[in-house]
Amino acid sequence: MVDLSVNLNGFKLQNPIMTASGTYGYADEYDDFIDVSKLGAIVTKAISIEPKKGNSGERLFETYGGMINRIGLENLGIEEFISKKLPILKEKNINYVMNLAGSTVEDYIKAAEIAQSAGIKAIEVNVSCPNVKQGCLEFGTNPNSLGHLTSEIRKIYKGFLIIKLTPNVSDIESLAKSAEDNGADCISAINTLKGLGVKVEITPDKKIKKTFVQGGLSGRCIKPVALSMVKRIKAVVNIPIIGIGGIANIEDILEFLTVGADAIQIGTENFCHPDITIKLINELTKIIESLNLESLDELKRKLRDE
Numbered sequence: 001m002v003d004l005s006v007n008l009n010g011f012k013l014q015n016p017i018m019t020a021s022g023t024y025g026y027a028d029e030y031d032d033f034i035d036v037s038k039l040g041a042i043v044t045k046a047i048s049i050e051p052k053k054g055n056s057g058e059r060l061f062e063t064y065g066g067m068i069n070r071i072g073l074e075n076l077g078i079e080e081f082i083s084k085k086l087p088i089l090k091e092k093n094i095n096y097v098m099n100l101a102g103s104t105v106e107d108y109i110k111a112a113e114i115a116q117s118a119g120i121k122a123i124e125v126n127v128s129c130p131n132v133k134q135g136c137l138e139f140g141t142n143p144n145s146l147g148h149l150t151s152e153i154r155k156i157y158k159g160f161l162i163i164k165l166t167p168n169v170s171d172i173e174s175l176a177k178s179a180e181d182n183g184a185d186c187i188s189a190i191n192t193l194k195g196l197g198v199k200v201e202i203t204p205d206k207k208i209k210k211t212f213v214q215g216g217l218s219g220r221c222i223k224p225v226a227l228s229m230v231k232r233i234k235a236v237v238n239i240p241i242i243g244i245g246g247i248a249n250i251e252d253i254l255e256f257l258t259v260g261a262d263a264i265q266i267g268t269e270n271f272c273h274p275d276i277t278i279k280l281i282n283e284l285t286k287i288i289e290s291l292n293l294e295s296l297d298e299l300k301r302k303l304r305d306e
């Protein structure tokens, strides 16, 4: 039996395959396709204190090797998540992480308090949200703001604290370090890249129709950026890293493990292949067996020449 388990600084996964926030619902939405309890963990869609309707208009744009989304943090709010979705996760024995979004530090603090009292074991803090009190600059673009946010959440929340970094920065190292220094247990990276989808169509009556969708780019096309970010983060932090960005097959997973990821999340690829996660768990097991190894930890060491 191959041991695929991962111990992320105390948060245990039966295997390293997680699903990325916003691409997997809140609980058992993929139940028709796979047994969700077989995954390392699912990460919920971002949850805020109040329910949100999200953006109106075009929200998705298909692009070469990926997609652009501007869903705008549509979600059911933390109270409804706890009353309606959490019981499903518990009943079905699904390991989960709650992804948190907010517009002020106070929002995050309040959400962290609720998560703490509801017994939620792990949260992933989405720092790609605009900080309304600081000119709407994302929390995750300034190491001081990120450090402050992390330490305020850490004071309240005793569970497993993941800070999810945005790639829309030049100095990812300072941000990762700031999260670690202020109490994060783990870093996940990356969130989507800022992108613009443009479509120009000539209509049958010879008019020009233009569509613009400004949002977050995800999918296979972002993998090289994500690999680079994970490698740079690994060089400066000691806490575990969850690699995210364009993962679609077993080779991608090996690449992320090689550059320093301890676990991985699959996002956009779930939309094309809803059973991709289970396939990859099986393929990972076979790779480890084919190398005559017994565990994921041994594979990681081999990939990293340790």
Ligand SMILES: Cc1cc2nc3c(=O)[nH]c(=O)nc-3n(C[C@H](O)[C@H](O)[C@H](O)COP(=O)(O)O)c2cc1C
Pocket: 020, 021, 022, 023, 045, 046, 069, 071, 073, 099, 126, 164, 190, 191, 192, 217, 218, 219, 220, 222, 244, 245, 246, 247, 265, 266, 267, 268, 269
């Ligand atoms: C439709 C959609 C919604 C998303 N919503 C969230 C979200 O609510 N919170 C978050 O932290 N990331 C969100 N993300 C980002 C993903 O979790 C992930 O970081 C990103 O898509 C890169 O991974 P991928 O290339 O495998 O999709 C969303 C991505 C997509 C495509």
